[in-house]
Amino acid sequence: QQPVQSPQAVILREGEDAVINCSSSKALYSVHWYRQKHGEAPVFLMILLKGGEQKGHDKISASFNEKKQQSSLYLTASQLSYSGTYFCGTSDWKDFGNEKLTFGTGTRLTIIP
């Protein structure tokens, strides 16, 4: 089953903050975040592993709540370059061992000046 992402779309002004959520019905071992700009390939942002630390670089960070089987991606002081569609990819322990990810349906983020 695909993880569920929310919101499906969000429009922000430059400098505002955004939170994108990813929920799964399975017990998760890993959550991967990717960003895809229109007409381009997805690009890796970060991975969070069960029992691992919250990740982040610059103004983009993420958390992983193992008990709730959820992950959240935080974008602070958004920039125009943050526009795109964000996907979470998840795996349970078995899928992680098999190197498989199941991607969510995506969250389209639009940043306006």
Add this chain to the structure above:
Amino acid sequence: NAGVTQTPKFRVLKTGQSMTLLCAQDMNHEYMYWYRQDPGMGLRLIHYSVGEGTTAKGEVPDGYNVSRLKKQNFLLGLESAAPSQTSVYFCASRPRRDTTYEQYFGPGTRLTVT
């Protein structure tokens, strides 16, 4: 390095025709993946390979076949194309020994089946 390349970039097929999509990577990666991307559906895994000569089914394997005869190439075949296979196809690869688990994606192939 060219990274991950996909051939062709665009293709239009008639229902019932066959074709092969080629994915090539020059990073010596062990793992390779084929995804399809449809509006509102995100990325769905078709088939994947954890090494030369091995393949496995993903979420949506029906109507597709794959082969990994050489480590650097991963081929996706459509034996009898159907309109439901109209999609954008992405190939990805990643190395086995990598703590980031990052998948590197190719630029995609846009396939239309009429």
